[in-house]
Amino acid sequence: MTLGSSLLSAIPDLRHAFFSREGGVSEGIYGALNGGLGSRDDPASVVENRRRIAERLGVSPAHLVSVHQIHSPDVVVATGPWNGDARPKADALVTNVEGLAISVTTADCGPILFVDPNARVIGAAHAGWKGALTGVLESTIDAMETLGADRTGIVAAIGPLIRQDSYEVGSEFVERFIEADAGNGMFFIPGERDGHAMFDLAGFIRMRLENAGVLMIDDLGIDTYSDERFFSYRRSVHRKESDYGRHVHAIALMRE
Template identity: 75%
Template sequence: MMPASPLLSAIPGLRHTFFTREGGVSDGIYQSLNGGVGSQDDASRVAENRRRMAAQLGVAPAHLLTAYQVHSPDVAVASEPWDTATRPRADAIVTRTEGLAIGVTAADCGPVLFVDPRARVIGAAHAGWKGALTGVLESTIAAMEQLGAERAGIVAAIGPLIRQHSYEVGAEFVERFTLADAEYAGFFIPSAREGHSMFDLAGFIRMRLENAGVLMIDDTGIDTYSDERFYSYRRSVHRGEPDYGRHVHAIVLDRE
């Protein structure tokens, strides 16, 4: 069973999935549902994995869209399918086009799915620490408004990501946040290692959403580092693995 958001699941005419690594054809370190076209996995296996994801979302493979993610605050507006080779460089996608599944890839960073049920506008954002700090969530909400959404009516769901008990960072990381806003110190607690802290990415994402006026928020509560059903960049580094798989987390408006 794939994790889902109760808030999003209750909305008619909408489908979404936070995919795990189960149910695909990749093997080795990519076992098994690797959706990362930027990984070193066999391209044909990644294509088959994404075909399976598209089928679960009820769309053709070409209608499952992800961007070339660069840890930016940039947003792409999707109105028709795009080719993987020419996909936009962005860290969020918004659309009001029915039958287009928009998604983000992640392996510790925070996937956030959005919908304004009244306006029938959806969004998907890739919020790692850098994107969250530089405004990708706010950019996504603003782009949805350009398509007719109202932020007070937006529902957001935070997917599987690395949680505070697994996310140790150094002093320079903490300083980057506290220089931006001294109150951000509240998202760090001391680590067992001197000079290090544990960062609450999920809490930081929720705060940014709430400050932007989005108050209907779900959180799966899943930690990608400690839960072996999920790929984790940090876990792969700690294990000395040469690469890692990526999840796709996606949302789609059903055709009326």
Template identity: 70%
Template structure:
């Protein structure tokens, strides 16, 4: 096993019979603006560095690199069931992935968006979802839970762990963004607080994700509480944009049934 620092969810860890990890930038070989454990195959990083980083993550999860599956993420509510490895170049376009196949690690990529790992320890069904604001609003979390149910999970038994993501103190949005949410449900106004600039608000993505999981009937919800924007241990799309850097690295967070 490699010696890569990871973060884990106490609630998921208590289930037994599975391994999971929320990775930071620590322990990788990428250089420059990608320095660290960049797993983004869609980045302009050296492909050999990305492959080595992903190999190290796979090894940390206890699987071969070809058995660590990720998606071509498109900020959708779409979810796929993984039963066997697929080539990286042929990964499905979706934002949620579930499986009941032991030894098949599944993961999602993030650099400010919310990575959520799921497990029903009794049914031995796991899932992972990539929830940025659009995916969370359009139902990727609920779709992941439903797909797990299709494999035998019970939503009341499911443990969901929310990983590192951009938090409300760092997530300033315009009024049109607020309107998009409140037009869907007026109650969503509670996830916004006033910003210093007129016509702007601060969005609580983590709180919104938790609320959607609660409404979906998920039994246990854990949260790392980490804000990727100010924490230099993590890649951040928004921080990169503010610094006018040409690109950014991506984390891959994963889970596997033993």
């Protein structure tokens, strides 16, 4: 049901998980562990799935916090459960509060979990192409440093996401990246169709992390599109499905 990073797993008093779609109660296209509050799944099923996720992490459901993701570079500092049902609009969270599991949801985009084990500061970021290009990773690292982290001591793990073999994009997509930095051309290889290319989102994320000063990086290497254990927005579009499930990926500081 869950996958872990070997680098993060070696750190004391830290819990984390990249959840697959296995082990929940949702049915049909959402089967089974859909944690997406924004999906059109039965809300009661999503609540139960998230309860199971929180239990796996060792926190109460209220202490599994997430944001309303908007493909932005924005990050929030979490100090406890949100008041009411409203979630802040952002694409990353950071905290130094023990017992609080900060999480992001994905279905092809990149989930990145961060920790500075010395400062005991953690972060979670949702990095699709737009967020990665506009700075969500750098924003997360900056926000962690406001809580006392040192970027040279941060460990980051890149979870399941759509990989280059599955990620075909058009010429206008490539142009947007090249306009931002000509060096970004290294993350594209020719596609099978004329005028198309295959994009290495994981490689782009790793490069942005390294350029920001994070050098301890673990990449699980899993392709959400080709691996049926995972939800995939792109796969759902190709299959003409009406919606898609979302994975939860979370990290928490805990005293064992």
